[in-house]
Amino acid sequence: xxxxxxxxxxxxxxxxxxxxxxxxxxxxxxxxxxxxxxxxxxxxxxxxxxxxxxxxxxxxxxxxxxxxxxxxxxxxxxxxxxxxxxxxxxxxxxxxxxxxxxxxxxxxxxxxxxxxxxxxxxxxxxxxxxxxxxxxxxxxxxxxxxxxxxxxxxxxxxxxxxxxxxxxxxxxxxxxxxxxxxxxxxxxxxxxxxxxxxxxxxxxxxxxxxxxxxxxxxxxxxxxxxxxxxxxxxxxxxxxxxxxxxxxxxxxxxxxxxxxxxxxxxxxxxxxxxxxxxxxxxxxxxxxxxxxxxxxxxxxxxxxxxxxxxxxxxxxxxxxxxxxxx
Amino acid sequence: xxxxxxxxxxxxxxxxxxxxxxxxxxxxxxxxxxxxxxxxxxxxxxxxxxxxxxxxxxxxxxxxxxxxxxxxxxxxxxxxxxxxxxxxxxxxxxxxxxxxxxxxxxxxxxxxxxxxxxxxxxxxxxxxxxxxxxxxxxxxxxxxxxxxxxxxxxxxxxxxxxxxxxxxxxxxxxxxxxxxxxxxxxxxxxxxxxxxxxxxxx
Numbered sequence: 001x002x003x004x005x006x007x008x009x010x011x012x013x014x015x016x017x018x019x020x021x022x023x024x025x026x027x028x029x030x031x032x033x034x035x036x037x038x039x040x041x042x043x044x045x046x047x048x049x050x051x052x053x054x055x056x057x058x059x060x061x062x063x064x065x066x067x068x069x070x071x072x073x074x075x076x077x078x079x080x081x082x083x084x085x086x087x088x089x090x091x092x093x094x095x096x097x098x099x100x101x102x103x104x105x106x107x108x109x110x111x112x113x114x115x116x117x118x119x120x121x122x123x124x125x126x127x128x129x130x131x132x133x134x135x136x137x138x139x140x141x142x143x144x145x146x147x148x149x150x151x152x153x154x155x156x157x158x159x160x161x162x163x164x165x166x167x168x169x170x171x172x173x174x175x176x177x178x179x180x181x182x183x184x185x186x187x188x189x190x191x192x193x194x195x196x197x198x199x200x201x202x203x204x205x206x207x208x209x210x211x212x213x214x215x216x217x218x219x220x221x222x223x224x225x226x227x228x229x230x231x232x233x234x235x236x237x238x239x240x241x242x243x244x245x246x247x248x249x250x251x252x253x254x255x256x257x258x259x260x261x262x263x264x265x266x267x268x269x270x271x272x273x274x275x276x277x278x279x280x281x282x283x284x285x286x287x288x289x290x291x292x293x294x295x296x297x298x299x300x301x302x303x304x305x306x307x308x309x310x311x312x313x314x315x316x317x318x319x320x321x322x323x324x325x326x
Numbered sequence: 327x328x329x330x331x332x333x334x335x336x337x338x339x340x341x342x343x344x345x346x347x348x349x350x351x352x353x354x355x356x357x358x359x360x361x362x363x364x365x366x367x368x369x370x371x372x373x374x375x376x377x378x379x380x381x382x383x384x385x386x387x388x389x390x391x392x393x394x395x396x397x398x399x400x401x402x403x404x405x406x407x408x409x410x411x412x413x414x415x416x417x418x419x420x421x422x423x424x425x426x427x428x429x430x431x432x433x434x435x436x437x438x439x440x441x442x443x444x445x446x447x448x449x450x451x452x453x454x455x456x457x458x459x460x461x462x463x464x465x466x467x468x469x470x471x472x473x474x475x476x477x478x479x480x481x482x483x484x485x486x487x488x489x490x491x492x493x494x495x496x497x498x499x500x501x502x503x504x505x506x507x508x509x510x511x512x513x514x515x516x517x518x519x520x521x522x523x524x525x526x527x528x
Binding site for chain 2: 180197202220
């Protein structure tokens with residue numbers, strides 16, 4: 001029987017984590033990608049209405065007493081890129097309030113990297129190379145797969161994710177035994193996409209293989225660039241292995257005006273949903289105005305990667321002290 | 327005293343639970359029926375809506391269903407409590423129970439008592455689940471001691487317990503007992519599995 005003070009992960013999990021960190025550092029060292037550190041505690045934070053942040057009280061300066069724990073190091077890293085850092089990577093903690101479960105701990109470890117001049121498909125090549133190296137000696141992986149969001153949706157559901165048809169989506173939900181989707185999602189196309197993808201598609205992706213999904217609908221763009229040939233989709237990629245979502249990447253948006261407009265939409269959305277307020281990161285907008293070099297960037301959740309490498313079912317099995325023991 | 331009770335009751339009625347409070351065993355109202363949460367899984371795409379996929383047992387029908395909620399949605403709490411009671415008697419139409427501490431009595435129809443009826447002997451203790459102060463479910467004690475009213479004479483000397491034979495108990499339940507167990511003897515039974523445990527020496 002484990003005592004409360006003891007770690008929830010095995011000694012073997014500690015060892016494999018250390019090995020993974022060393023492998024990542026040597027991978028980027030030989031590719032001349034610079035390791036950086038950016039603040040975990042900052043005055044600004046992401047505006048994504050789907051991400052809830054932690055705030056802290058700062059004791060020193062009375063006029064700026066609210067500081068945020070970062071939900072991702074993305075903004076600070078982009079400021080480094082705009083300042084001329086060249087390609088960079090970071091291994092750091094990220095914090096997301098209210099996220100707790102088999103695949104979530106509110107504090108988790110991210111690997112995030114940016115490659116100057118890389119297109120989305122070049123980034124996908126590098127993701128494959130890195131994951132293949134990290135899995136070597138732990139788990140056998142089959143040949144990597146790549147599907148567009150539209151193809152994988154059509155293949156598994158028969159639905160077109162880019163064209164919302166209320167009746168088709170409802171028929172599908174009733175046919176596959178999730179009638180609750182009808183009342184839950186209503187006429188919200190994005191909510192339907194999230195529901196169907198997470199309930200009926202994700203678990204089928206990447207059986208013992210790296211599976212990358214690219215070309216997300218423009219409504220799910222986040223910080224990705226609109227595709228040059230098809231304005232209905234964005235240059236965004238997600239990577240899955242054994243149905244587990246490992247990470248997310250973009251051919252990065254460099255247009256300051258477009259970025260500012262997206263932040264405004266997210267802030268309005270936050271107000272409508274009565275979520276905690278946050279101001280848009282003026283430093284990031286200023287950096288984009290100055291000029292973010294053409295680049296692609298990727299973030300991978302290392303705790304989930306470790307779950308896969310060690311065949312563990314719960315994130316707690318690869319963390320030494322998950323929130324309940326932290 | 328009465329005033330205090332009413333205040334508490336009103337507060338109970340208004341309570342609701344958010345998806346992140348859904349723990350196994352929590353009693354909530356869903357589709358106007360009292361339900362118990364069995365399992366709650368947090369599902370969140372990195373860049374999308376967070377959901378909670380919840381397994382719920384309908385306490386009226388016993389059926390288990392799966393339902394998805396948007397994280398942060400909430401359900402009203404169900405005023406469901408488990409109360410230890412003593413089974414008094416059956417009047418043919420209803421079975422009567424009493425809370426030993428307060429002498430408060432409740433009556434249940436056969437449908438509510440359900441399967442528990444075959445384990446209930448007068449004066450035995452059991453658990454009655456109340457919803458808005460009306461009986462919803464009756465759960466017998468995990469172990470009951472009942473006498474055998476009908477069984478074939480066994481083979482003397484057989485103590486192995488292998489094979490066995492059916493025996494009818496005083497409450498009407500039929501359980502498999504070892505061959506050496508005789509008519510009129512009292513036996514201990516696990517009501518969750520319906521299995522014979524041992525003879526009870528009187």
